Every structure is written in structure tokens, then in C-alpha cells.
Amino acid sequence: MGEGYQPGSREDFDRLYRTAYPRVYRTLSVILRDPDEAEDCAQDAFVQAFQAWKRWRPDAPAEAWVHRIAVNRAISYRRRAKLRSVGEILRRLGRPATSTDPAEAAARPDLLTALRSLPPKLAVAIVLRHYHGYNNREIAAAIGVSERTIGTRLRQAGERLRAELDSPFSLAPRTAFPSDNSETYAED
Amino acid sequence: MPKTDQDPLGPHFNWRLRAELDRVQPRFSSPRYLSHGAGGRVGAWRFAPAALAIGLAGILGLTAYAATGSTNPAVWTERAKSVIEAVPPSSESTPSPARPQAAPPAAPVRQSPAAPAERPEPTEQPEPSNTAEPRESPEPSPSPEPTDNHSGSGSSGDSGESANPSPTPTDH
Numbered sequence: 001m002g003e004g005y006q007p008g009s010r011e012d013f014d015r016l017y018r019t020a021y022p023r024v025y026r027t028l029s030v031i032l033r034d035p036d037e038a039e040d041c042a043q044d045a046f047v048q049a050f051q052a053w054k055r056w057r058p059d060a061p062a063e064a065w066v067h068r069i070a071v072n073r074a075i076s077y078r079r080r081a082k083l084r085s086v087g088e089i090l091r092r093l094g095r096p097a098t099s100t101d102p103a104e105a106a107a108r109p110d111l112l113t114a115l116r117s118l119p120p121k122l123a124v125a126i127v128l129r130h131y132h133g134y135n136n137r138e139i140a141a142a143i144g145v146s147e148r149t150i151g152t153r154l155r156q157a158g159e160r161l162r163a164e165l166d167s168p169f170s171l172a173p174r175t176a177f178p179s180d181n182s183e184t185y186a187e188d
Numbered sequence: 189m190p191k192t193d194q195d196p197l198g199p200h201f202n203w204r205l206r207a208e209l210d211r212v213q214p215r216f217s218s219p220r221y222l223s224h225g226a227g228g229r230v231g232a233w234r235f236a237p238a239a240l241a242i243g244l245a246g247i248l249g250l251t252a253y254a255a256t257g258s259t260n261p262a263v264w265t266e267r268a269k270s271v272i273e274a275v276p277p278s279s280e281s282t283p284s285p286a287r288p289q290a291a292p293p294a295a296p297v298r299q300s301p302a303a304p305a306e307r308p309e310p311t312e313q314p315e316p317s318n319t320a321e322p323r324e325s326p327e328p329s330p331s332p333e334p335t336d337n338h339s340g341s342g343s344s345g346d347s348g349e350s351a352n353p354s355p356t357p358t359d360h
Contacts, residue, residue: 017219025214035215043220050221111208130202131209158197 005062008054017046020063024070027127030112031074031120041077045070064142067128071143075120114164122157125150 005012021042028038049056049066056065115123121143128134128142136154140147252264 013221014219017221021216021219022214026209026212029209029212035212039215039217042214043217046219047221047224050224111204112212115205127205127209130197130205161197 005056005058007056007058013050013053016049016062016066020066021046023063023132024066026131027067027124028070028074030115030123030127031071031078033116037077037081038074041074042070045073048073060141061138064134064138067132067142068144071120071124078120110165114161117164118157118160122153122160125153126157126161129154 005016024045025038025042028041029035032038032041045066048069056062115126118126124143125139128139129136134142136147136150139150143150252261252267253259256263256267258264
């Protein structure tokens with residue numbers, strides 16, 4: 001993952017962009033609902049990474065480093081967007097934030113929808129672990145928290161995701177998510 | 189990167205997540221960091237004219253200080269005026285090399301206020317009481333004003349017209 005990168009090398013950063021941009025974009029697509037927002041945050045993250053590329057230390061994976069920048073930026077973006085949205089105000093007043101229309105739920109990929117309903121830090125942990133294949137240590141390095149925190153987040157994310165997918169409006173096949181309560185996230 | 193097969197989300201979760209996220213295709217627009225890098229250089233060069241102007245102003249100030257020995261810009265202005273006024277007569281005398289001795293009587297320095305040491309002349313010093321007005325108009329003036337002064341007080345004509353060969357007092 002990012003081996004052979006030299007800090008400050010323009011060619012290496014171009015290579016990092018070509019390799020990591022689609023993966024970072026997909027991670028952000030779980031945090032941010034709008035593709036334009038995901039692209040915007042991903043591009044901004046690479047701009048910020050490019051400015052700090054000379055200071056990057058090769059002891060950490062370059063893609064995890066960019067992921068950290070991008071996730072922080074996406075979380076900040078989402079927080080600001082939520083504060084601005086009227087839907088957030090309605091949710092604070094006790095109205096449901098997400099639509100429960102079965103037709104609308106059937107029209108969307110339910111797994112990504114369920115992931116997007118999670119808090120961003122939990123959703124990112126799930127994506128980095130199950131899509132990008134990071135272990136807990138790499139996720140901890142990417143997010144900037146301890147491995148123990150990552151284990152806790154993965155457990156909470158699994159529980160909430162299962163509850164979300166088991167809801168009556170979800171069309172997810174229940175056989176794909178057996179009710180296995182064994183906690184194995186903390187072991188890598 | 190080791191992965192566990194006993195995730196609480198089930199063994200098929202990774203496959204489903206991968207299938208759905210792989211459908212998310214990023215739009216490969218041009219990398220923004222490329223234009224940002226160029227923009228940074230442009231932004232740095234945007235201040236180049238201002239830096240150049242400040243540098244030139246500094247050099248000019250130092251030069252003026254070295255030339256005048258004063259930090260007062262008014263002194264610099266006076267010095268610049270004197271230099272500018274002093275240059276044209278010398279430039280006029282240079283294109284006529286046929287008369288090299290005619291240039292010193294022209295005395296262009298006489299008009300410059302920056303060279304007061306060259307002004308004192310032996311003919312002007314023994315006139316302490318006269319007004320300066322007749323001396324400043326050496327050319328013959330046909331105006332009737334000198335006749336009035338001459339008839340009222342003849343003291344100014346004793347010494348002032350002796351140095352001035354103009355025939356105006358005698359005409360009236």
C-alpha cells in the first residue's frame with residue numbers, strides 16, 4: 001500500500017492520486033450522499049495532501065494518510081451541511097430524518113443507504129475494514145484514534161448496520177447477515 | 189492485511205459491500221491539485237510588481253539619501269529640481285563645440301539656487317540699501333514706472349543705475 005513513495009516527489013504523488021483517488025472517492029461516497037460533494041471533498045483532500053506531501057513520512061501508508069485527510073474533510077463538510085439543512089432542524093424537533101417510503105427504499109441500494117445512515121466515523125470504519133481491507137492498526141492510523149477505539153466503532157457499526165438492514169423497509173436479504181453475536185473485530 | 193471470516197455482519201457482507209461500492213464510479217475530472225499548484229505560483233508572482241516597486245522605491249530613497257545627506261524628501265526634491273534645471277544649459281552648450289570659450293560666460297550655474305557660492309559678485313556687494321527690483325530687470329523696459337520713482341526719490345538712482353547701464357532713467 002503505497003510502497004516506494006518518496007515525500008515531495010511529484011511523480012510519486014501523481015501515482016498516488018491515480019491509485020488512491022477512486023478508493024478515497026468511494027469511501028467518501030459512504031459519508032456524503034451527493035456524488036458532487038464526494039468529488040469535491042476528495043479533490044480538496046488531495047490538494048491538501050499535495051501541499052503537505054513534502055512532510056509526509058513513509059512510515060505511514062500514503063493512502064491511509066490521504067484517507068485521514070479526506071475523512072476529516074468529509075466529516076467537517078457533512079457537519080456544516082447538516083447544520084445548514086432544514087431537515088436537520090426538523091429532525092431535532094422529533095421528525096424522522098430519513099424517508100420511510102418503501103418505494104423510495106426499494107429504488108436505492110439498501111446497503112449503501114444503511115451505511116450512509118450511520119455516523120460517519122462508524123461508516124468509515126466499516127468501509128476501510130470491509131472494502132479496503134485495512135486491519136485495525138491501519139484504520140487507527142488512518143483515522144487517528146487508537147486500535148481499541150476502532151474495535152469499539154466496528155462493533156457499534158455492525159450492530160447498527162444490522163438493525164438498519166433488518167428494518168421492515170429494507171429489502172436486504174436477511175440470510176446475508178446471520179445473527180452472529182461473536183465479537184471478532186478486536187482481533188487482527 | 190488479515191481479515192476475519194467471523195465478522196458479525198456475516199461472510200457475504202464483504203462481497204455485497206464490494207459489489208455495491210464498485211458500482212460507484214468516480215468522475216475522473218482533472219486533478220485539482222495540479223491547477224492549485226500552478227495557482228500557487230501565479231499567486232506568488234502576483235505580488236512581484238508590488239515587490240519590485242517597493243524595491244525600486246527603497247533603492248531610490250537610499251540613492252537620494254546618499255546624494256543629499258538628508259532624510260527629508262523635500263531636500264531630495266530641491267536637489268532634483270536643481271539638477272534638472274542645471275542640466276539643460278549644459279546640454280545646449282555641448283552641441284556647439286566651435287565656441288568652447290563662450291560657454292563659461294553663459295554661467296548657467298548662476299540661476300541655480302543650489303550653488304549659492306558662485307553667486308557673489310564684486311559689483312553687487314557694495315549696494316546694501318537699494319531695493320532689489322531694478323537689479324532683477326536688467327533688460328531695458330519702456331514702462332513709465334521708473335520715471336515716477338526717479339522724480340520722487342533720487343537716492344535709488346545713485347548707486348542702482350550706476351551699476352546698471354540701462355538708459356531708462358535718463359530718457360524721462
